Amino acid sequence: MTASLDQYRAPWWLPGGDAQTIWPALFSSPRAAAMPAYARERWDTPDGDFVDVDLLPAPVLSAPGLPRSHGPAPWLVLFHGLESSSASRYAVAFALAAQARGWPFCVPHFRGCSGEPNRAPRSYHSGDFEEVGWILRRLRDRADAPLLAAGVSLGGNALLRFVEEAGDSAGAVVRAVAAVSAPLDLAAAGAAIDRGFNRLVYARMFLRSMKPRALATLARHPGLFDRDRLVAARTLRAFDDCFTAPLHGFSGVDDYWRRASAKPHLALIRVPTLVLNARNDPFVPGWSLPTRDAVGPHVTVWQPDEGGHVGFASGPFPGHVHAMPAAVCDWLAAAS
Numbered sequence: 085m086t087a088s089l090d091q092y093r094a095p096w097w098l099p100g101g102d103a104q105t106i107w108p109a110l111f112s113s114p115r116a117a118a119m120p121a122y123a124r125e126r127w128d129t130p131d132g133d134f135v136d137v138d139l140l141p142a143p144v145l146s147a148p149g150l151p152r153s154h155g156p157a158p159w160l161v162l163f164h165g166l167e168s169s170s171a172s173r174y175a176v177a178f179a180l181a182a183q184a185r186g187w188p189f190c191v192p193h194f195r196g197c198s199g200e201p202n203r204a205p206r207s208y209h210s211g212d213f214e215e216v217g218w219i220l221r222r223l224r225d226r227a228d229a230p231l232l233a234a235g236v237s238l239g240g241n242a243l244l245r246f247v248e249e250a251g252d253s254a255g256a257v258v259r260a261v262a263a264v265s266a267p268l269d270l271a272a273a274g275a276a277i278d279r280g281f282n283r284l285v286y287a288r289m290f291l292r293s294m295k296p297r298a299l300a301t302l303a304r305h306p307g308l309f310d311r312d313r314l315v316a317a318r319t320l321r322a323f324d325d326c327f328t329a330p331l332h333g334f335s336g337v338d339d340y341w342r343r344a345s346a347k348p349h350l351a352l353i354r355v356p357t358l359v360l361n362a363r364n365d366p367f368v369p370g371w372s373l374p375t376r377d378a379v380g381p382h383v384t385v386w387q388p389d390e391g392g393h394v395g396f397a398s399g400p401f402p403g404h405v406h407a408m409p410a411a412v413c414d415w416l417a418a419a420s
Contacts, residue, residue: 089360089396089411092388097401101364102281104392112403114176120183122170122191124198127222133206135219136198138170139190140179156229158259158420159188160413163216163239165265165394167293169197173405174236174264174394181409185417188227192219194239196297205305207298209332210238210270211344213245220246220257230259232416236394237367240266244346247353254355259420262358262412263346265365265394270341272372278319282366287320298327347372351380356419358384358412362391384415 094104122138129135160182162175169175170191182189194208194215208215216235224231235243240263247254247261267273277287295314302308309327317323325337334340350359359379363370376385396408 088386088415089388089391089408090386092362092391092396092407094390094392094395095397095399095401095403098397098403101362101366101390101392102285104362104364104390104395104397105366106285106392108392108395108397108403108405109173112173112397112405114173114180114404114406116171118180119171119176120179130218131204131206133195133202133204135192135195135215136200137190137192137219139188140183141188156227157186157188158230158232158417159190159223159227160416161220161223161231161233162189162191163233163235163243164191164194164197165237165239167197167290168236168239169193169199174409177405178234178409178413181406181413185413187232187413188229190223196301201297201300201304205301205308205331207301207328207331209328209340209344210241210267211245211340211346212242212332213249216242216246217250217257224257230420231257232260232420233258234262234264234412234416235266236264237266240264241268241270241344241346244268244350244353244357244359245344247355247357248346248349251352252354254353258355260356260358260416262360262416264360264408264412265362265368266346266359267368268345268347268350268359268361268374269368269372270345271338273368274321274324274337274341276369277367278321283319286367287318290320291317291323294323294327298323347374350374350383351378353380353382355382356384357382358386358415358419360386360408360412362393362395363387363389364391365393367393384419
């Protein structure tokens, strides 16, 4: 029977959306020592750049108590969040969940997130469905097995945009998908992260890595954007208006956030899709989430009251983050 996080409740010792976001990301298990030994591959992109993909082969047998696959084991592909990588705690937890089920697993890194600057000025963004589609099609040609995909935060929204844009053709590429804590309405999420406590903590944290990376890109490609505007940016809105939007063909931040948001197009999805959002996510306001009757017949919505942003910690102090990847993998396996 598929586990569900639809009625998830946080441990008593972890109250509130901010604690449920920050603590699991920094202190809950799995820790760095549990990170599997990935094999890294570099794939040349059609535009002369590259993406780095971390892969794990499947073990010979599934772990005791978990169902074994009939026929070729499905591949699980994880698209990470903003400024994240295969080393994040949730990515390691997904890797361990896939290994336990005997599934090959991989994390494609969005450009600039694998630890090495990219050659081209192009970066990545929340609606990057062209890049997601190119990666998934290449993996599908290689896998000779069903392909399952999960996306976390920004990666979840980009994955949803792919299956939305692909429509009926998505099923030829991926069997089922799941999006965790995706900012489905980017304007609502952008406004939330840019005010109050969120601006002081979360926006500042993201900008601390995004601005130096953007400036390094400018040093390699002079004249790409206005350096003074980027240095002065104190919000994600200002950063996206100066850097992300113009680099990827949008007229400005409002055009980017509108066209990249997955929420308006969820009814177009034609493959089994799970959309998981905690209603107390500091980045994704509960009021902005889609209602269950507005997403179309192929979409399952889980909206627990608690969980934070990519948190969903479980167990006694200091907790772990295995329950969410396990539930998502169970759902993907059942849906496929």
